[in-house]
Amino acid sequence: MAFPINRQRRLRRTEALRSFVRETRLTPAGFVYPLFICPGEGIRKPVGSMPGVCNLSVDEAVKECQEVYSLGIPAIILFGLPEVKDEIATGAWAEDGIVQRAARAIKAAVPNLLIMGDVCLCEYMSHGHCGIVKKTGGPTPETEYEIVNDASLDILAKTAVSQAKAGIDIIAPSDMMDGRIDALRTSLDAHGFENTPIMSYAAKFASGFYGPFREAADSAPSFGDRRSYQMDPANAREAMREIELDMQEGADMIMVKPALPYLDVIAEARMRFDVPLGAYQVSGEFAMIKAAAKNGWIDHDRVMLESLLSIQRAGASIILTYFAKEAAKLLG
Numbered sequence: 001m002a003f004p005i006n007r008q009r010r011l012r013r014t015e016a017l018r019s020f021v022r023e024t025r026l027t028p029a030g031f032v033y034p035l036f037i038c039p040g041e042g043i044r045k046p047v048g049s050m051p052g053v054c055n056l057s058v059d060e061a062v063k064e065c066q067e068v069y070s071l072g073i074p075a076i077i078l079f080g081l082p083e084v085k086d087e088i089a090t091g092a093w094a095e096d097g098i099v100q101r102a103a104r105a106i107k108a109a110v111p112n113l114l115i116m117g118d119v120c121l122c123e124y125m126s127h128g129h130c131g132i133v134k135k136t137g138g139p140t141p142e143t144e145y146e147i148v149n150d151a152s153l154d155i156l157a158k159t160a161v162s163q164a165k166a167g168i169d170i171i172a173p174s175d176m177m178d179g180r181i182d183a184l185r186t187s188l189d190a191h192g193f194e195n196t197p198i199m200s201y202a203a204k205f206a207s208g209f210y211g212p213f214r215e216a217a218d219s220a221p222s223f224g225d226r227r228s229y230q231m232d233p234a235n236a237r238e239a240m241r242e243i244e245l246d247m248q249e250g251a252d253m254i255m256v257k258p259a260l261p262y263l264d265v266i267a268e269a270r271m272r273f274d275v276p277l278g279a280y281q282v283s284g285e286f287a288m289i290k291a292a293a294k295n296g297w298i299d300h301d302r303v304m305l306e307s308l309l310s311i312q313r314a315g316a317s318i319i320l321t322y323f324a325k326e327a328a329k330l331l332g
């Protein structure tokens with residue numbers, strides 16, 4: 001034999017050996033479970049494209065949070081379906097907004113569960129965009145309207161402050177306006193919330209994988225798309241620049257979103273930045289696995305755990321996932 005065989009398989013022979021040399025151990029300690037809060041009482045309205053996920057009224061959300069916490073999941077993130085939508089996103093920052101009411105009720109019932117607040121305007125705007133819309137009358141569909149950056153910052157900052165007032169522990173802006181971290185940090189500090197951390201959706205791509213979420217949160221834009229503010233899926237270097245800027249502006253934690261199609265961005269961010277790193281396994285990633293498993297084409301639990309493990313292996317210690325409850329049950 002010219003070459004001795006390098007016997008890599010020696011350490012794969014039994015589960016005892018495999019477990020002994022395992023590099024990544026998936027744990028629910030960094031899981032965040034997303035909840036969609038709707039008006040009413042006693043409501044659990046299933047989301048068609050996301051099996052197992054429901055729109056929950058505040059009372060049902062409280063029950064859900066008790067279960068989530070008992071499974072060892074440390075955190076949730078709240079999204080709201082307001083009673084009314086308008087063009088200044090009143091429902092996002094109202095003292096008695098749907099997310100603010102839910103946060104107060106959940107804090108009272110499960111005080112040690114961390115509550116993250118998604119700060120964005122799309123769910124609260126009649127047009128479904130993440131910022132203020134101005135008609136500019138440009139000659140092409142792309143230039144006919146503008147999503148106005150700086151005016152949107154004021155509303156986002158008001159939203160963050162109202163969430164902090166309601167007891168939300170971590171502010172998570174997902175709108176992708178420029179300068180939002182600075183705007184939110186400044187406003188939070190001015191209102192006495194200098195201890196409230198910000199987790200920035202720093203590298204958020206304009207992704208087709210958000211489809212089912214827009215059904216769940218009723219937030220699809222009524223015209224145009226989000227490509228003038230969310231990132232081009234082709235750009236990983238630009239993602240590093242986005243993260244760097246958010247950190248300069250004061251982000252305490254950063255996030256990459258979606259997760260599985262952007263593992264390269266997660267891995268690079270992990271190498272470059274020394275702050276807690278999260279990844280959002282989004283609705284479309286969840287729906288794909290659910291749909292294929294339902295057809296019997298893949299093994300649900302195996303693929304669920306493998307996808308989460310891969311996100312953790314790439315470098316995310318915090319994972320926002322609709323699988324949080326199911327995975328936590330399996331991981332014990």
Ligand code: PBG
Pocket residue numbers: 118120122130174175209210211212213214226281282283284
């Ligand atoms: C709000 C927001 C979105 C998601 C999280 N926050 C939707 C979007 O940007 O269109 C997507 C989450 C998911 O798909 O699970 N802007």
